[in-house]
Amino acid sequence: MLSYAIKRILAIIPILMGVSFLVFSIVYLIPGDPAVKILGQAATDEAVAELRKDLGLDKPFFIQYGIWLANMLKGDLGTSITMRVSVDSVLIPKLINTLILTGGSLAVCLIGGLLIGLLAGLKPYSWFDRISMFFAQFGANVPVFWLAIVLMWIFSIKLGWLPAFGMYDMRTEGSTWSILQHLILPSIAAASVSLAVMARLTRSSLIDAFNSDYVKTFRAYGISEKNIVFKHAFRNILSPILNMTGLQVGSLMGGALFVEVVFSWPGLGSQLYSSITGQDLPMVQAGVLFIAISFVLVNLINDLLVASLNPRLRH
């Protein structure tokens, strides 16, 4: 296991290099002087000249990349054009908010997906199975931003049960209860696609497990159905489910970016949205880098978890 873990951790280095290189090259792919783009149109000539020297714009492309990477590793992510403050002071709290939302939607996706999948898979072709699988078909294609609007319309505007905007009440700022209330609708909206995928996967894995030889053997031995499901079948379907969870985290994060815009959730998605509109390049670069790195790390953790559960995958 240890050697697998080391190998897997080393494998993310080239991916991270590639990701950072792609983010770095954004500035150079946009036509115009990189120094002007980073400082904004309002920058003075002296400032531009100084930055040109700092960025090493007279040096070869790969040395420029090296300088940029070294700055990033030192934690110097640059200065926001529109806000005139260091990028990391803005983005780190937003990253945490996005991770809270992603965590919430992951919980909805896992709890909802497993529950629906198990109930449907235990009794295939029952009315519950048919209805839930009918909706699950649409789930994979649901435009997240649309679902967010529909949920907001029904539960916030019409019924008034849940808040429609932001992350917490201004009065009870930061209380856990308030955040949880604000988290429900955005989490459901961001989780919809993955929830549908998860429910379908759980259902089909459970049906496969029921048709397998080991379950037939247990049944022949007279082991109770409850024991078969929860002790044996469930453990076997856990590995594909965990694997899929890792794949779905990207979709959850992507969904969160849209949902944040609809619900004004103060996360990286809303920030990226306004930074792109405001052409705030350092902000866009750092935001993209943050999301991509957390995505790579989450996948790493997930792969390690899956491998620790299923020794066959370690080789």
Place this chain on the structure above:
Amino acid sequence: MEKFEPVLETKQVLQHPLVFDRKENKLKKLWNVFKKDKLAVMGLFIILVAAAVSLLAPIIAPYDPNISNGSKRLLGIGTAGHILGVDEQGRDILSRLIWGGRTSLLTAVVPITCMFSLSLILGLLAGYWGGKTGEVIMRLLDVLFSFPTVLLAIVVSAIMGAGVLTIMVSCCLTMLPYMTRVVYTSTVTEKTKEYIEAAKILGANKLQIAFKEILPNVVSDLIVYSTSLIGVAMVLGAGLSFLGLGVQPPTADWGKMTSDGMKVLTLGAPHVATIPGLIILIVATAFNWLGDGLRDLFDPHKRTQ
């Protein structure tokens, strides 16, 4: 949905399109199998209707989609003259939906079609030749995979600025890794099979094996997958327009219409935002149904559960 029953009975096997009866038209036989799959037929029907409606937009749209009428605003569904109502700028929603279908369908179908041959070549290269080239291709794709699809699209729009072309390039870049991986996986399975061995013994060179032997066997997988991906690309493209990175006003687009409608959600006009999104959902799902149907058609053993 079938209950647990033998996949194919002897009579069915003889009737199956892949059992050759040269006298009969193969296409007709395929259609006979396809039409039994109700969801796939429904999907095809929805896609054809959507395509026809957007193609005939100038003829069938009751109003000009971009002309606003200040005196009529936010009319509800079922208003006389405006079946689906009027948006916040007094534009007929039905007409905008009809015209919007053009951009939504184009921005999804064009990228997938463009990436089709590229992903075939890359997948075959990586899967069959393997070696250094294959390794480099797959590692580069890994980098693209490490971005959530939306994020990659955002990077593209940051570089190119907003526009229809941006959506298309984004869709190309985000879908290419997935399509290539499908070709790669199928190629790796195919290349160990006996017919490849036979072709080698008969003296076929690598190029011939890749393009004459393997390609016909992996292309069906790619067709099936790409069909479903069109739906995904449509939702992604609409999402970009929703964020203001794609289609620019006043051009009608389903994603843009949803974001415009969001601003009037609190004014008691939920239909402005929700109808276009619903249409995206239906058409995207139709592509999924068609894809599933094609999969069963090409491989009767892989029935969907």
